[in-house]
Amino acid sequence: xxxxxxxxxxxxxxxxxxxxxxxxxxxxxxxxxxxxxxxxxxxxxxxxxxxxxxxxxxxxxxxxxxxxxxxxxxxxxxxxxxxxxxxxxxxxxxxxxxxxxxxxxxxxxxxxxxxxxxxxxxxxxxxxxxxxxxxxxxxxxxxxxxxxxxxxxxxxxxxxxxxxxxxxxxxxxxxxxxxxxxxxxxxxxxxxxxxxxxxxxxxxxxxxxxxxxxxxxxxxxxxxxxxxxxxxxxxxxxxxxxxxxxxxxxxxxxxxxxxxxxxxxxxxxxxxxxxxxxxxxxxxxxxxxxxxxxxxxxxxxxxxxxxxxxxxxxxxxxxxxxxxxxxxxxxxxxxxxxxxxxxxxxxxxxxxxxxxxxxxxxxxxxxxxxxxxxxxxxxxxxxxxxxxxxxxxxxxxxxxxxxxxxxxxxxxxxxxxxxxxxxxxxxxxxxxxxxxxxxxxxxxxxxxxxxxxxxxxxxxxxxxxxxxxxxxxxxxxxxxxxxxxxxx
Amino acid sequence: xxxxxxxxxxxxxxxxxxxxxxxxxxxxxxxxxxxxxxxxxxxxxxxxxxxxxxxxxxxxxxxxxxxxxxxxxxxxxxxxxxxxxxxxxxxxxxxxxxxxxxxxxxxxxxxxxxxxxxxxxxxxxxxxxxxxxxxxxxxxxxxxxxxxxxxxxxxxxxxxxxxxxxxxxxxxxxxxxxxxxxxxxxxxxxxxxxxxxxxxxxxxxxxxxxxxxxxxxxxxxxxxxxxxxxxxxxxxxxxxxxxxxxxxxxxxxxxxxxxxxxxxxxxxxxxxxxxxxxxxxxxxxxxxxxxxxxxxxxxxxxxxxxxxxxxxxxxxxxxxxxxxxxxxxxxxxxxxxxxxxxxxxxxxxxxxxxxxxxxxxxxxxxxxxxxxxxxxxxxxxxxxxxxxxxxxxxxxxxxxxxxxxxxxxxxxxxxxxxxxxxxxxxxxxxxxxxxxxxxxxxxxxxxxxxxxxxxxxxxxxxxxxxxxxxxxxxxxxx
Numbered sequence: 001x002x003x004x005x006x007x008x009x010x011x012x013x014x015x016x017x018x019x020x021x022x023x024x025x026x027x028x029x030x031x032x033x034x035x036x037x038x039x040x041x042x043x044x045x046x047x048x049x050x051x052x053x054x055x056x057x058x059x060x061x062x063x064x065x066x067x068x069x070x071x072x073x074x075x076x077x078x079x080x081x082x083x084x085x086x087x088x089x090x091x092x093x094x095x096x097x098x099x100x101x102x103x104x105x106x107x108x109x110x111x112x113x114x115x116x117x118x119x120x121x122x123x124x125x126x127x128x129x130x131x132x133x134x135x136x137x138x139x140x141x142x143x144x145x146x147x148x149x150x151x152x153x154x155x156x157x158x159x160x161x162x163x164x165x166x167x168x169x170x171x172x173x174x175x176x177x178x179x180x181x182x183x184x185x186x187x188x189x190x191x192x193x194x195x196x197x198x199x200x201x202x203x204x205x206x207x208x209x210x211x212x213x214x215x216x217x218x219x220x221x222x223x224x225x226x227x228x229x230x231x232x233x234x235x236x237x238x239x240x241x242x243x244x245x246x247x248x249x250x251x252x253x254x255x256x257x258x259x260x261x262x263x264x265x266x267x268x269x270x271x272x273x274x275x276x277x278x279x280x281x282x283x284x285x286x287x288x289x290x291x292x293x294x295x296x297x298x299x300x301x302x303x304x305x306x307x308x309x310x311x312x313x314x315x316x317x318x319x320x321x322x323x324x325x326x327x328x329x330x331x332x333x334x335x336x337x338x339x340x341x342x343x344x345x346x347x348x349x350x351x352x353x354x355x356x357x358x359x360x361x362x363x364x365x366x367x368x369x370x371x372x373x374x375x376x377x378x379x380x381x382x383x384x385x386x387x388x389x390x391x392x393x394x395x396x397x398x399x400x401x402x403x404x405x406x407x408x409x410x411x412x413x414x415x416x417x418x419x420x421x422x423x424x425x426x427x428x429x430x431x432x433x434x435x436x437x438x439x440x441x442x443x444x445x446x447x448x449x450x451x452x453x454x455x456x457x458x459x460x461x462x463x464x465x466x467x468x469x470x471x472x473x474x475x476x477x478x479x480x481x482x483x484x485x486x487x488x
Numbered sequence: 489x490x491x492x493x494x495x496x497x498x499x500x501x502x503x504x505x506x507x508x509x510x511x512x513x514x515x516x517x518x519x520x521x522x523x524x525x526x527x528x529x530x531x532x533x534x535x536x537x538x539x540x541x542x543x544x545x546x547x548x549x550x551x552x553x554x555x556x557x558x559x560x561x562x563x564x565x566x567x568x569x570x571x572x573x574x575x576x577x578x579x580x581x582x583x584x585x586x587x588x589x590x591x592x593x594x595x596x597x598x599x600x601x602x603x604x605x606x607x608x609x610x611x612x613x614x615x616x617x618x619x620x621x622x623x624x625x626x627x628x629x630x631x632x633x634x635x636x637x638x639x640x641x642x643x644x645x646x647x648x649x650x651x652x653x654x655x656x657x658x659x660x661x662x663x664x665x666x667x668x669x670x671x672x673x674x675x676x677x678x679x680x681x682x683x684x685x686x687x688x689x690x691x692x693x694x695x696x697x698x699x700x701x702x703x704x705x706x707x708x709x710x711x712x713x714x715x716x717x718x719x720x721x722x723x724x725x726x727x728x729x730x731x732x733x734x735x736x737x738x739x740x741x742x743x744x745x746x747x748x749x750x751x752x753x754x755x756x757x758x759x760x761x762x763x764x765x766x767x768x769x770x771x772x773x774x775x776x777x778x779x780x781x782x783x784x785x786x787x788x789x790x791x792x793x794x795x796x797x798x799x800x801x802x803x804x805x806x807x808x809x810x811x812x813x814x815x816x817x818x819x820x821x822x823x824x825x826x827x828x829x830x831x832x833x834x835x836x837x838x839x840x841x842x843x844x845x846x847x848x849x850x851x852x853x854x855x856x857x858x859x860x861x862x863x864x865x866x867x868x869x870x871x872x873x874x875x876x877x878x879x880x881x882x883x884x885x886x887x888x889x890x891x892x893x894x895x896x897x898x899x900x901x902x903x904x905x906x907x908x909x910x911x912x913x914x915x916x917x918x919x920x921x922x923x924x925x926x927x928x929x930x931x932x933x934x935x936x937x938x939x940x941x942x943x944x945x946x947x948x949x950x951x952x953x954x955x956x957x958x959x960x961x962x963x964x965x966x
Contacts, residue, residue, distance in 0.1 A: 001886055002878055004755040008890055009874040011751075012897040016867040019901060020860055022910045026819045027856035034820020039798065039813075042821045042833050072597065072833070 041072075046112070048073035048094060053109040053132025053368065055089050055101055058141045061134070063089060068184050077102070082178035084148040087157075087171045087208045088139060088361065090311070091179035096193055100208070100311045101135060101362070102179075108133040108365050108373070115365075115373045131368035138167035138363045143450070146482040147172040150475030156435075156456035157209035159341040160479050163348035163440060163451045165378035166357030168309060170452070170479055171341075173209040211313045214337035215455055218423025220436045221332030222281045223346055223393060226269055228296035229284045230389040238269040238392050248279035250324040257282050257327075273396045274404035276420065278331045285330020286323060293326060294318050299384040300356060301345045302338070309341070309359050316342035332423060340453045343438045346384075348451035350397065351417070351440035354390035356381045393417075397439070406437065408473035411481050415442040418476065420469040432458065437472035441480040450483040452476045511572035512564050518576035519560055523553045526583025529829055533591045536830030551612060552583050555619045566626040567943035573872050574942070577865055578935045581920035582618075582928065584862075586611055587829070588849050589923045592842040595835035604835075604842050607923045614925035618932030625936030632941050636884050639692030646686040649678035650728070654735055667738045667915060677917075679732075679741045680930035683748070683895050684937070690749055691887035694756035698883075702757035725749045730773045737783040739774070740902045740914025744895060746770050751894040752887050755877075782807075784912075791912040811837055811845060815907050818848040819859075826855025842923040844915060847907045862921075863904065870897040873938050879945035889941045892934050 026034070036043060048068075052075065054061035062085050068076040077092045079085060090100025098106060107113030111120060111132040120130055140160075147158035151174040160170035181192035198204045207213055229235045235242060246265040247256040257278050264277035272280035285293055294303070297318035301307060305315040316338040321329055328334030341359060349356040358379040365374040385393070397417030400406045406418040418439030425431055435458065440451040454472040527549040534542030542548075556579045563570050590608035598604035629635070635642075652669050653659035660668040660675060668675045694701070700715075725746065732742045750766030778784045790797040790812045798813035814837040822832065832852035837845045851859050873893025880886045899916060906913040917927040 001755060001758070001883060004758050005874060005877050005886065005890055008751055008755060008894060009871065009878075012870045012874065012894065013867065015897050015901040016863055016870070018910070019863050019904050019908070022905065022908050023819075023851075023856060023859045023863065026816065026908055027822055027851060027859065028824060031820045031823040031856075034817050035823060037817060037820070039795075040817040040821065041836055042817065045833055 044094060045072050047106075047110045048075050050111065050130045050132065051075050052077055052092070053111065053134045055085075055105075055109075056134050056136045057085075057088075057139045057144070060141070062141075068094070073185065077179070077183040079178065079180050082180045083176040084144060084172065086176045086179055087173040087210050088137065088144075089179065091177075091183070093179070093182050093184070093189070093193070095185040095189055096182060101137070104310050105135045105362065105365065108135060111368070113373075116367055119367055119369070119371075133365060133367045133373060135362055136364040136366060138162070138165075138169065138361050139171065140169040140483055140486055142482040142486045143170040143479050144172060146170075146478040147452075147454075147475060148174070150454075150478050151456065154456050154458045154471075155203065155209075156454065156458070156472075157213065157340040158452065158454050158475060158479060159210045159339075159344040160450055160452040160483065161341075161344045161348045161357075161359050162483075163352035163357065163448050166348070166359045166381070167363070167378070168341075168359050168361040169450060169483055171208075171210045171361065173207065173211075173213075175203045175205045177205040208311075209455070210340045211309065211311055212339070214314050214316055214339050214342075215434050215436075215457070216423040216425050217332035217336065217338040217343055218421030218434065218436050219276045219278075219332055220343050220346070220419045220421035220438045220453070221330070221336065221338070222273060222276065223350065223397065223419050223438070224297055224300055225281045225285050225288070225293070225330040226273060226396065227300075227350075227385045227389055227393060228288045228293050229269070230392055231296060231385055232288050232292050234284060234287045235269055238396055241266045241268050242272065242280055242284070244272075244277075244280045244283050246277075246279050248283050250282065250327055251286055252322070253324045255324070270396045270399055273419065274399050276405055281330045282327040286327040288330075290321050290323075290326040290329075293329065294320065296385075297336070299382050300349055301342055301381065301384075302336070307341075307359075309361050311361070313341050314339050332421060340455050342453075343436070343455075344451055344453035347397075347418075347438040347440045347453060348448075349384040350390050350393045351442065351448040351451050352390075353387045354383055354385040356384040394442075398442075401439065405469040406439065406473055408469050409437065409439050409477040409480075411441060411477055411484065413444070414480070414484055416440070416477070416480065417442070418473070420473065435471035437469065437476045439473075439476045439480065441484060443484065449487055450480050452479050454479075510568045512560075512568060515563065515570075515572035515575055516560055518572065519556050519579060522576040522580035522583065523549070523556050525580060526552060526587050529584060529587040530590065532828070533587060533594075533830040536828060537591070537594050548586075548612075552579070552586070555579075555616060559619050559622055562623040562626050563939060566630075567939050569943045569946040569948070570939040571872050571876060571942035571946070573868060574935050574939055577869050577872075578920055578932070581862070581865060582615055584850075585846065585918075585921035585923075586615065588846060588853075588921070589842050591830050591853075592835065592846075592849060594830070595841075597835045598838070598841060601838060603839060607842055610925070611923050611928065614928045615932075617925070618929040621929055622932040622936040622939075625933055626940060629937070629940050632885055632888060632937065632944060633882060635688050635888070636692050636695070639689055639696075642685045642689035642692065646682045646689055647728070649682040649685065650732060652678045667736050667741060674925065677924065677926035679738070680917075680924075680926040681933075683744065683899075684892065684930060684934055686745060687748060687752070687888055687891035687895060690752045690891055691884050694752055694887055695884045698756035701753070701762075702759055730777060734777055734781065737781060738915055739784055739787065739912065740899075740906070740916040743770065743774075743902060743914070744898050744916070746773075747898045748891055748895040752891045755890050756883075756887055787912045787914070791906075791909065794909060809839075811839065812909065812913055814838075815845055815848040816909050819851040819908060822852035822855045822858075824856045826851075826853045826858055829853045843917055844903070844913075844922065845907055846922045847904055847918050850921070851908075863900075866897075866900045866919075869893075869935075870900075872942070876938055876942040876945055880941055881945060885941045885944060889938060892938055896931075896934065 051065035055063045062080050064078040065075040066078050073094045090102045092098040092102035109132045111130050143160050147170045158172040177196040182189040196205045244266055247258045249256050259278050261275040264279050267277050267280055302316045302318040307313040318336045325334045329336045358381045360376050364372050394417050401409050401416045401418045405420040409416050409418045421436030423434040435456040438453045440448050442448045454476045456471045531541050589611050592604045593608050653667050658669045660670050667677055667679050753762045794813040797808055798810040801808040801810040818834045834849035834852045870893050877886045877889035903916045903918045905911040917924045919931045
């Protein structure tokens with residue numbers, strides 16, 4: 001009877017061995033996969049077990065944490081002026097996940113990033129509670145506030161950049177949402193969340209218009225067309241008359257393109273930009289040709305699906321088009337589309353003598369003890385235009401503000417260059433147009449601390465009143481002024 | 489049978505029996521560890537959850553120590569040659585189980601859904617009852633062979649116990665499995681006791697019939713086919729286990745009983761063909777039942793794709809449970825070293841977190857290292873049981889010991905394998921660790937019987953009577 005007993009003993013040993021192997025598979029091989037599974041509630045429990053690190057603007061935290069007190073998630077996120085900062089921070093909700101900086105820098109903020117591992121281990125040994133690191137942004141609180149207040153209850157967006165570095169100074173989208181309202185998991189959080197969803201709210205407050213919405217750029221695009229014309233030698237001097245009929249018949253069509261203003265026939269480049277002649281720039285885009293226009297637009301950042309700030313911006317488009325459409329693209333009314341950030345980049349490249357810097361909004365990542373983990377250095381994206389072309393464009397844009405359509409953007413003590421735009425859209429231009437303004441401000445020492453793009457899509461305004469200069473210009477001015485004042 | 493290990497084969501070699509040490513002091517030393525380790529674990533839980541040593545530490549330590557001490561004294565008095573490892577190992581598991589049950593009692597989530605809160609004091613009471621039964625077994629069962637007399641009564645008793653949950657008004661359906669009965673406010677799992685009683689029946693029956701089963705067979709395709717009338721009993725047992733599966737929807741118990749029977753049959757007859765038969769029949773039965781029993785199907789589905797099951801449960805589709813996936817996450821989140829006692833989140837398993845799924849809490853809080861240690865402790869208990877079977881001098885003792893240890897091993901495999909997602913989940917409890925009176929009490933009785941058999945096996949043979957042949961021949965002169 002002992003032989004089968006020994007075999008049974010081996011069999012029992014095999015049973016235990018099988019369990020041991022399975023356990024090693026589960027707790028060693030698959031451990032990380034299971035532990036970091038997003039459906040595994042522990043991921044969120046850990047995330048909310050300690051106060052989340054803060055997002056910092058100008059040395060002050062714009063976020064915070066409070067004890068939620070009602071469930072297994074100990075702390076929940078709060079935001080100061082949440083609606084104003086939402087286009088920058090995004091949200092971090094216990095129930096609905098996270099977006100933007102809150103998501104992209106979650107490792108730092110929640111303290112799980114590998115770079116914090118040593119610290120965390122040290123804290124664990126010394127018995128200190130785990131703390132998240134902080135994200136220091138490039139934003140300028142004064143500029144952000146000016147932009148947010150400027151837009152008020154109008155629908156629109158503002159993007160402001162420091163042309164020399166690419167630092168994003170303001171990023172506003174209205175109407176906005178307060179991420180604090182749905183940071184937790186309670187019923188009221190769910191209600192607040194549902195209220196701002198696109199399907200329940202036609203204004204789509206969750207849409208980050210500054211980064212994630214593309215608009216027809218309208219007349220602001222004429223700056224790009226002018227740049228293409230100058231770069232490709234289609235025109236030589238900005239004050240030389242161009243051979244442009246008024247009205248201009250779109251090539252290969254019988255459609256006549258007209259102007260809002262008189263004096264556009266054979267107008268010089270400077271004059272054409274000053275009064276925003278459609279005919280001159282449509283013809284110019286046609287003369288430059290679709291391929292060269294695409295090339296110039298791409299140098300300014302168009303057709304780049306991977307523009308990360310680090311929050312990824314929507315792709316601004318300048319497509320391959322037939323001749324009439326390309327001509328319309330030249331005045332920003334064709335099939336080309338741009339985000340407010342993209343148009344701010346155009347203004348910033350012009351202001352920065354042709355050099356386009358990579359726009360970014362995270363300056364530093366810091367551990368909880370303020371050790372710097374990572375610093376973002378300014379990066380050149382491209383030489384969008386030559387320095388000479390940039391100078392010429394600056395002169396033209398400054399004329400626009402001095403005596404043209406953009407006079408409302410003038411600032412005492414600074415030279416402002418800008419371009420207005422009133423982009424028509426909808427079937428047969430039936431919908432209310434978007435008011436655009438792009439500009440930069442130059443100080444007496446020659447530095448250009450800010451470039452800005454403003455778009456207002458205001459359904460409430462009288463159609464005739466919607467002009468880039470009137471509606472968007474003052475907002476751009478206030479933002480630029482806020483930046484200049486904060487430099488003093 | 490060739491069980492003559494360690495026993496004198498020749499009347500002159502009596503040296504072996506003189507030197508057999510009782511090992512009672514070894515057992516006592518090990519018991520100290522078996523009590524001290526859970527006490528430390530208990531303090532650990534309190535420090536982790538409340539930042540202070542739990543107030544019940546002293547009484548818990550004294551209680552466990554007292555129980556272990558009384559059990560030890562009983563062994564010292566009534567089974568002095570018993571295996572020295574079984575009692576400490578069982579005490580250690582029981583103590584750790586109590587600690588983790590108490591730890592889960594502290595979970596507000598489990599308290600709010602009435603899945604824990606006062607389980608630990610009850611489990612301590614059950615432990616006391618279990619150890620009392622253990623002592624009763626040692627005191628009243630002077631020789632395990634006495635059980636042989638109750639072979640057929642055991643059969644009736646086992647069937648009675650197994651059918652109890654099907655009695656209307658007495659049986660309870662908890663989470664789809666009808667394996668409980670409710671008596672005076674206590675839920676009892678008769679299956680846990682039936683396991684032991686059934687082992688007694690099998691051992692007694694097989695001891696008598698094993699020659700007929702082993703020898704009277706025809707050879708067919710390299711296998712020994714038993715005669716029809718010898719096949720009868722195995723078919724009956726198979727049928728009963730299938731019935732359990734169908735009516736009580738308890739895959740685990742069914743597998744356990746059938747597996748135990750096949751093991752004992754194999755040991756009794758030494759015929760491999762029984763194993764082949766057993767595997768075929770159990771596989772056929774399981775597949776057959778699974779094809780029409782939705783509860784079993786659902787368990788299999790949950791095993792094949794726990795994530796899908798979790799998603800369906802989350803969507804509120806009835807009949808689905810997220811437990812399987814939650815258990816896997818608990819194990820995974822524990823990783824190699826675990827989160828430390830009291831610092832995991834196994835309460836997310838919710839239902840049966842402190843009973844069927846208690847291993848997941850160990851997995852999360854003590855990690856791979858802790859689970860491996862636990863599995864090895866279980867392995868050691870089984871190994872001591874098999875060794876007892878090897879050392880037993882009578883076939884009934886051998887069969888009973890291997891049946892009980894085999895069943896214990898199978899139960900550990902079925903439960904741990906189920907919780908770890910190796911096999912479909914079944915409603916059984918991890919011996920000694922899990923919350924549940926029936927399980928703890930029955931398993932202490934099981935250890936009691938194994939200790940009794942091991943005591944008989946290791947007891948030195950009585951000094952041989954003086955052999956007149958060995959004495960000098962006296963010549964009687966007339």
